[in-house]
Amino acid sequence: MSRETVISVGHGKNQAGKYDPGAVSGDKKYHEHRIAGRIAKYASDYLQCDLINYDGSRNLPERIKDVNAGDYGFAAEIHLNAGGGTGTETFYYHGSPTGRRAADEICRNVSAALNVRDRGAKTRLNAQGKDYFGFIRQTKPCAVLVESVFIDCGSDLDKVKTEQGAKTCGEAIAKGIENALAENTRYEVAERAVCVRSGAGEEFPVRRRLLKGEKFTVTVTAKRGRWGKLDDGSGWVNLESGCRRVKK
Ligand SMILES: [Zn+2]
Missing domain, CATH: 3.40.630.40 (Zn-dependent exopeptidases)
Incomplete structure (x- = not known):
């Protein structure tokens, strides 16, 4: 759902x-x-x-x-x-x-x-x-x-x-x-560093980066599930930009 x-x-x-x-x-x-x-x-x-x-x-x-x-x-x-x-x-x-x-x-x-x-x-x-x-x-x-x-x-x-x-x-x-x-789904950066942006879209400024191998937790998603908001409130990540779901 x-x-x-x-x-x-x-x-x-x-x-x-x-x-x-x-x-x-x-x-x-x-x-x-x-x-x-x-x-x-x-x-x-x-x-x-x-x-x-x-x-x-x-x-x-x-x-x-x-x-x-x-x-x-x-x-x-x-x-x-x-x-x-x-x-x-x-x-x-x-x-x-x-x-x-x-x-x-x-x-x-x-x-x-x-x-x-x-x-x-x-x-x-x-x-x-x-x-x-x-x-x-x-x-x-x-x-x-x-x-x-x-x-x-x-x-x-x-x-x-x-x-x-x-x-x-x-x-x-x-x-x-x-x-x-909040569902608290866990993800891992799989390929290369990904940007954490201030909003759910490439047009929003980059606040920081997550490096390959780093894990993070998403509470809610937006834009048809493509973007996930980090549980620490620091911003949004494009989940289709080289991230994969991992077990908690
Ligand atoms: Zn009313």
Whole structure:
């Protein structure tokens, strides 16, 4: 199964094709879709993974179709909560241990990074006993829906409305996903030295090199499994550039 993650942005377009802001702040200045988009962008940058609906061009059925058309192992859609409350919570596919672990890790990381209440991993079912959220119910990979913080709570909104706040939140979500999905696969440099780069692509700068015979551990992969992120966080390696898998 694919280990690749995809991040989706909630709202932006409704089923009639009109702009759907999602929830809005009390002063109407902040829209859920726009803040979720920036949080999601930082999460996908951190994980070097695909991002859906950043521009608000995909409604929910289209986003679900996008997720199911890709060979993804995990999907997370980013939202902001509303309705009077504070803190962070994440919904997961009921009965999924991976979903539960990811939801727990995301909440723990966001709560710590933003210093907001951890409302925890949750499931929500409809009257038929199926998962309430279409993004969780109708997507093929293990899926979670992240309610980052409450947009209608002033102190919560303050934490994510700035660029730095969105970055902190997005990276915390990404680290939670990374922790939950880490498989810790061991590799060895087989032929010649390989570059450790700052991102998953030859266009990213080289941070250091691994020499022939050196072993390393990969936690997550990106770009269809071609790039692996080192467990010490030092960067990304092209796994097809002369590396081979070895036993732990
Ligand atoms: Zn929403």
